[in-house]
Amino acid sequence: MKSLFPNKVILALGLLALTACEDFLVEEPKTQLTEAQVYGSEENIRLLVSGLYTQWRNTKQDRGGFMFTLGTDEAKQGGQQVRENNVQAALDKYNGALNASNTSLAEQWNKRWPVVAAAAKAVYYANTDDIKAQASFIRATLNFELAMLWGPIPIIDLEDMHEARQPLPAVFASIVRDLEFAVEHLPDTQTDKKIPTKSAAEALLGKVYLYAPEESGLRDYSKALSYFDRVIPKHALLPVYADLFNTTLDQNSSESIYAFQFENIWPDNNMAQHHAGSRAVADLDNNTYFGGYDLILPTAYCYQNREDGGIWEPGDTRRDVSIRYDFTLPDGREPTITWTGMQDELEPHIKKYEDERTQGVQNFWYSGGNIYYLRLSDILLCKAECLNELGQTAAAVDLVNSTVRTRAFGGMLPAEYTWPASMSTEEFRAQVLDERMRELCFEGWRRMDLIRTGKLVQLVGERNPWAQAEGALAAYHMRYPIPESEIKQNDQINEEDQNPGY
Structure with missing residues (x-):
């Protein structure tokens, strides 16, 4: 990774604006400045961190925002996407590509x-704890994601740099240190919603203790529970699940702990609908807000009812908020399958990222609802998992019934769909995985959930049609391969450092 850490700096995210500052240029008339000179002022550091939020948000924007959700038991690529791009198709097929x-x-x-x-x-x-805490939070989020998906990774810390892949205990210890600092120094509220609060750091720290691989030695249900208990009283579930994804309402609600801030105006649009919508609709009218190009579709398990082998129970309001089944255009026209001949163009699609503000006036590429990273219902389900693992299954069942599931059924949970207090630990583990899909589908947590529970190979093999047809999915696919480009560029990572199986 030597190319990422130059000794001399001409760049820094957000700092190019400094070239227009006459005093700055008169004071230091040089073509290159040392890092200490560039980062030596609080103003420069604040510009850098401001740019970091945009760059971090951009990892969730456009096609890339869905890459890690592909190849799960929750979502798959559309047929035309698989046919067009063998490299991308491999994320679902788990084949040699x-x-x-x-x-x-x-x-x-x-x-x-x-x-x-x-x-x-x-x-x-950073010369203020506030700015250092913000940067620590961002570094922790990305290291957490990278370590969960790729395993051991470098630890980038200017006080103790390790550009080679480091053991998971060291990686997760560094993530915990960053989040502990963020918890201590971030405020309870932020006017600028792109900046995390103390709650966001507490929630993520709890998730790190819950999600950390066993080999990291950091998984700790009691510590996770303690952080979740700090967060939960500060937030409240919205009474109506649909309001979470209504772009005409304030999406920075009492339920949102941290969300990536988007608008339906370039360059702040998320482009999610462009990839989640139906090509058949796009071919008929590209200003209809549920058109798109079939990059990511729900699996049959994710869109079917229980009676048909899927997850949905009668009366669960989340079903029709999360999944689009009807493709009738607002003016009554019915789209048909396009030149591709792919039947899945009119199979159920993701609905969560639709943005009605674009209807009739903008292409669906301009979809711009917030994309949730942390919200209360996720934390409630995480807390319930901790209770279950700590031998308090009845309390875990009661928590899920009284909060997430009650809201899902419109405020009144039918007796036949109320989980029994007598549920066993193993039964709860299976049920809560389904509940997380119902509540959080396509919000980015499913791959990590399958990895941490050891269920990726089994459930993806059973439920993802591309993986099932290929028959190549194996245990080593629990981690992604280290990219060849990284091995070539980073003197500290060699071929022998590659993840097993690749």
Whole structure:
């Protein structure tokens, strides 16, 4: 990764504006400045961190925002996407093209490390705890994601740099340190919603203790529970699940703990609907807000009812908020399958990212609702998992029934769909995985949920049609391959450092 950490700096996210400052240029008339000179002022560091938020948000924007959700038991690629791009198709097929040279994965890896590197500089040079806490939070989020998906990773810390892959105990210890600092120094509220609060750091720290791989030695249900208990009283579930995804309402509600801030105006649009919508609708009218190009579709398990082998129970309001089944246009026209001949163009699609504000006036590419990273219902389900693992299954069942499931059924949970207090630990584990899909589908947590529970190979093999047809999914696919480009560029990572199986 040597290319990410130059000794001399001409760049820094957000700092190019300094070239227009006459005093700055008169004071230091040089073509290159040392890091200490660039990062030596509080104003420069604040500019850097402001740029970090945009770069971090951009990892959730456009096609890349869905890459890690593909290849799960929750979501799959559309048929035309698989046919057009063998490299991307490998994310669902788990075939030989899922290898070190896979450019779809390399792109996601390469998007994250410059942000980690810049955050590390901000942590090192920041002269206020507030700015250091913000940079620590951003670095922790990306390191957590990278470590969960790729395993051991470098630790980028200017006080103790390790550009080689580090053991998971060290990686997760560094993530915990960053989040503990953020918890201590972030405020309870922020006027600017792109900046995290103390609650966001507490919630993520709890999730780190819950999600940390066993080999990290950091998984601790009691510690996770303690952080969740700090967060939960500060937030409240919205009474109506649909309001979470209504772009005409304030999406920074009492339920949102941290969300990536988007608008339906370029360059702040998320473009999610462009990839989640139906090509058949797009072919008929590209200003209809549920059109798109079939990059990501729900699996049959995710869109079918219980009686048909899926997850949905009668009366669960989340079903029709999360999944689009009807493709009738607002003016009554019915789309038909396009030139591709792919039947899945009119199979159920993701509905959560639709933005009605674009209807009739903008292409669906301009979809711009917030994308949730942390919200209360997720934390309630995480707390329930901790209670279950700590031998308090009845309390876990009661928590899920009285909050997430009651809201899902419109405020009145029918007796036949109330989980029994007598549920066993194992039964709860299975049920809560389904409940997380119902509540959080397509919000980015499913792959991590399957990895941490050891269920990826089994459930993806059973429920993802591309993986099932290919028959190549194996235990080593619990981790992605380290990109070939990283191995070539980083003197500290060699072929022998590659994840097993690749």
